[in-house]
Amino acid sequence: MLPNRIVLVFVLLSIKTSFLSAQNIKLDRKELVKQSEQATNFYRNQDFEKSLLLSREVLKKALLLKDSILISTSYNIIGSNYSEFSEFDKSIEYYKKALFYANKTLNDSLKFKANNNLANIYCFEKRQYKRGTEYYKKAIFHSKKIPNTTYALMASLNLAWAYFDNFNYDEGLEFLIYSNANFEKYGNETLSVVHQMVNGMYCDHIGDYEKARIFYEKAIELGYEYNELNDVSYAHNEFSKMLFKTGNYKDAYLHLRKFDALKEKIYNEDKLFKASIAGLNVELDEYKRELTKIELIKEAQKQNLNKSKIIVVLFIIVLFVLLMFIFTLIRNNAFKRKVNKELTIANNDLLLAKEKAEEASQMKSQFVSTISHELRTPLYGVIGITNMLIDEYKDLSQSQHLSSLKFSARYLLSLVNDILQINKIEENRVILESMTFNIADEIELIIQSLSFISQNNNNKVELIVDSKIPEYIIGDKLRFSQIIMNLISNALKFTKNGRITITVSLEKNEGAIHHISFAIIDTGVGIAAVDQDKIFDKFVQVGRNDTDYQGTGLGLSIVKRLLHLFGSEISLESELGKGTTFRFTIPFESNMEKTKQLINSIRVDLTNSEIFKVLVVEDNRINQLVTQKIMEKNNYKCTVVDNGIEALKILENETFDIILMDINMPLINGFETTRLIRSKNIDTPVVALTAFDKEEIAEEALSSGMNDIIIKPFDQSKLFKVMTTLIQNVKSVV
The missing domain is CATH 3.30.565.10 (Histidine kinase-like ATPase, C-terminal domain)
Known part of the structure; x- marks a missing residue:
């Protein structure tokens, strides 16, 4: 069904004003204006059957009077009703007729209304955004000629909504800014729900989810308060999309249910069926008008040929065809509803399958990352202790058992790296370097x-x-x-x-x-x-x-x-x-x-004979021992602490040349510890010494204030090159 994109039916007020300003007003024309207003009210209250029946009668009389204003108004109401039956092609046909007759008048309100409603259909139902936005811009052009600036505000809101619905937020922002600047002065209850919702859509797009939530909740509150059920249903729908995107699936589902419930209330099958029958009567009138033209031609032939029997036979044939056509329309409409329902079910199944596939892929990546981290941490200890045994006990350096242990540890590390590498390639996270x-x-x-x-x-x-x-x-x-x-x-x-x-x-x-x-x-x-x-x-x-x-x-x-x-x-x-x-x-x-x-x-290794002080923040006892031995073996003075809190305490009293920081620690992790260090204006270089993959933590590491990342188990020469470079950079600045 066509959403209530602020459909401009209340423009009848301007018609009434134009009539009242004229002299010698006929009583039947006044009555027709009132009936048009009543048909509009029926439409706004979702009583489509009565709206169509009444607008049909007004159209008949308006055509007899050759009153272009009333004809345009009637066609506009009929087009709006057809949009509610999802008969969008017919809706466009009647809106274009409304525009045709509106262009015969000097009434810019009528022209604005027809262009605005055509834009709604093309943008939100046909998804022909280029064509739809052209009609919106024509509507804005006519609105500038109308003293009531509410029209310009309405078209701007519709245009912003259309752009946002097509994910074209940059162009839509211009019209949203105009609407926000003028809403307090020219807005009304009818526009308030859409105004709040469109603001929520933009905040949702830029990631300001808290502000978006406020706008959506306000839109829903106003929708129920002013009984704008169609608009509030779409506010529920947009709010549901945002909640789903932010992971709040429970509330997203609740708002989606409210959206479905409101649509079911507005568009129940019995009401729409009765209305569609009334619509067929309107179509029948249109066909009768065409038949009238045919009858005039036949009458001329009758006068010339005097063959009345032929005219009767032709009339019966045409009538039979018309009845068959009406029957076909009803049958096709029922078939269309059935197919649409089946397509909706199939589409929902496809969306569910897509979500499950994405969830499985994400779980696989998370599993690979976790396993690689959990394996690298003990491997760092095994390889490190093996190297320590070889260095400290020369008689064991030729031991076959020790060599086998070292080989097995490196083989296991190679296996972990292979699994991580294949996972990166499959997720397109590998970029070639020069x-x-x-x-x-x-x-x-x-x-x-x-x-x-x-x-x-x-x-x-x-x-x-x-x-x-x-x-x-x-x-x-x-x-x-x-x-x-x-x-x-x-x-x-x-x-x-x-x-x-x-x-x-x-x-x-x-x-x-x-x-x-x-x-x-x-x-x-x-x-x-x-x-x-x-x-x-x-x-x-x-x-x-x-x-x-x-x-x-x-x-x-x-x-x-x-x-x-x-x-x-x-x-x-x-x-x-x-x-x-x-x-x-x-x-x-x-x-x-x-x-x-x-x-x-390429940075040159700047190592020298100076002894540097290193603070190692590591919670794993074996890794503490390995890292400390590596530091001391390379002429570094090493201090080891178990967690981030102890690191902050020792930094209050001592100064270090560099800090080696583990990431996954109890109490507070390495990122938060580094942020607290930087908040104390301590500029000591911090190197993340971690088993996590570098690409997974690079962004958060840099944002927390870390200077570099080294992955365990590491190449010692690479570690000391990075450490020396960072230390020398700090000393050169001082």
């Missing part, structure tokens, strides 16, 4: 880091690099290393007493872009043809026995997704017992000027 690096050096470093696997399986590794490749290229070094690391690691694990060959060659140049091809060739077990299409899927491990190769089945899946970010694809050639070859091509930039800028922008 760094300068040497391809050969990077691959050599990876080969050295995998020497343990190579030696265990008695494999030889050979690297062949094309001399045409530039010494330095620009690209995402970290993601490139992940790709090469996974492929070489796979080749080493699935090959025994064999050879792994890595070839790097320049395929072509396109200006500064160098397309570099890579091939990782092994002489290992190979992959069966039947399994080659699925090895890039997550958690797939083909041809593996219980005692065979370690791995999660995520490596090749990550490789394929990372190469997709580079705009590349990976190909596979393999045969059982004869080895496997992976090939891909990545475009890298080579630009010496840009390379020099990137190299110069």
Whole structure:
């Protein structure tokens, strides 16, 4: 049903005024004006049947009198009633007739009304916002010629609502500002509900939910007070949308129920059916008028041909067709209602399914984040204590058990990182960065880091690099290393007493872009043809026995997704017992000027022999011990506290060069602790030392006043480089 977008039916008052100002007013015209007003009141009270019956009678007499004002008014009321039956095409037809007759007069109120109501249909029912806003602007043009400025206020509110309904808040804001500035002077009870609701929609859009709530509640209160049930139903609906968006599902559901209840009260089926019958009578009148024109033509033919029998037969045929047409209209209307009901149910099912899918995706992301944090925290302790044992007890450094412990911990950390990496890629949270690096050096470093696997399986590794490749290229070094690391690691694990060959060659140049091809060739077990299409899927491990190769089945899946970010694809050639070859091509930039800028922008390690004081805020006892040993081993004076409250107390009496802050702590977390430190005007650099993923906490960390983030378990050289840089920056300012 068409919402009551401040439909301009009360403009009949201006008609009455224009009539009273004329001289020699006929009694029947006065009576017609009163009947038009009564038809309008019936419409406003949702008594559509009486409204249509009365406006139909007024239209008949107005056509006889050839009174364009009354004809336009009657067509406008009929169009408004048809909009309530969801017969929007017919509603537009009658509104256009109202506009046609209004344009024959000098009455700007009538022209304003017809344009305003056409705009309502096109904007809110046809969703043709461009066409609808053109009619609104015509309505505003005519309103400026009317002494009553309420018309301009009404059109502005309607236009703001239309823009907001189309999510075009920037253009709608202009008209909302005008409405707010003029409402106190020109507003009335009829406009008050929509005025409050449109303000609530804008506050909802900008995120000021508390103010939006006040506006919506005021709109609902005024709607019930002034019995504007149609407008208050839409206030309930908009309020429900906001509550649902903010997570208040219970209240959102209650307001949605009130919206449905009001619509059911206004548009009950019995009332609408009776009204639709009255509407058919109006349509029948229109067809009769057309038939009258036909009869005139037939009468002329009768006078010339004197064939009255033919005219009677034609009349019967036309009447039969008309009755069939009316029957078809009734049947189609019933079918349309049934289809609309089925579509509504189907749409609700789709929305519910969509919400469940989004909820499942969010729960998955939260689960992955929580698991990675909970695993990284103890892994930091295991790796740290293992390193401490190796450093402090030299006789244990060659222990096979200790080496196995360290390897297992790092393997578990690699598993956690793989799961987190695949989750990031699936959620489109990976963005390639630009760094300068040497391809050969990077691959050599990876080969050295995998020497343990190579030696265990008695494999030889050979690297062949094309001399045409530039010494330095620009690209995402970290993601490139992940790709090469996974492929070489796979080749080493699935090959025994064999050879792994890595070839790097320049395929072509396109200006500064160098397309570099890579091939990782092994002489290992190979992959069966039947399994080659699925090895890039997550958690797939083909041809593996219980005692065979370690791995999660995520490596090749990550490789394929990372190469997709580079705009590349990976190909596979393999045969059982004869080895496997992976090939891909990545475009890298080579630009010496840009390379020099990137190299110069890299911070140089500023470490010196000065002893710095470090405050470690950490609640985990094992992690306290590990971090303290690492600090003291690197010539830092370390103080450890268990929580944020103790950190604040010690900072009142002591000064530190830097603070290492855990995030997930009892009493108050690391973010809140840092905010309290900054509130005391303490400028000591704060580095978040946490097991949370950096992207998850970066925004809140910076807003709380933290200077940097280091993820546990961490690279010690990276940590000390960050610490030294931050300390030196503070000292240089002082």
